[in-house]
Amino acid sequence: MRMKALVSFASKEVSAVPGQEFSCSDELAEDLVRAKYAETIEEKKNDNKSGDTNSTVPAAKGKRSRAKS
Structure with missing residues (x-):
């Protein structure tokens, strides 16, 4: 549960x-709810109408660290 x-x-x-x-x-x-330590939150629904469950995540920008030889 979220x-x-x-x-x-x-x-x-x-x-x-x-x-x-x-x-x-x-x-x-x-x-946790009974003790008032936390509250429930609604699960996020997939609003993607095409049915595609894959999402594209943009690549991180910036310098990449390289292992020293």
Whole structure:
């Protein structure tokens, strides 16, 4: 389940700081919401109408580090 942390916390499954989005089990999500440590967020839907699930990511610009010989 997708969650957003309201406070800093750490568990066996995940740790997060306020505002951080993360995924966790439904069981942990229920506990975090009950304790007011996190809130659930909606899953993002794929609005790509062509049905193509591949997306293109632009290449990073800048210098590339090279291993020294």
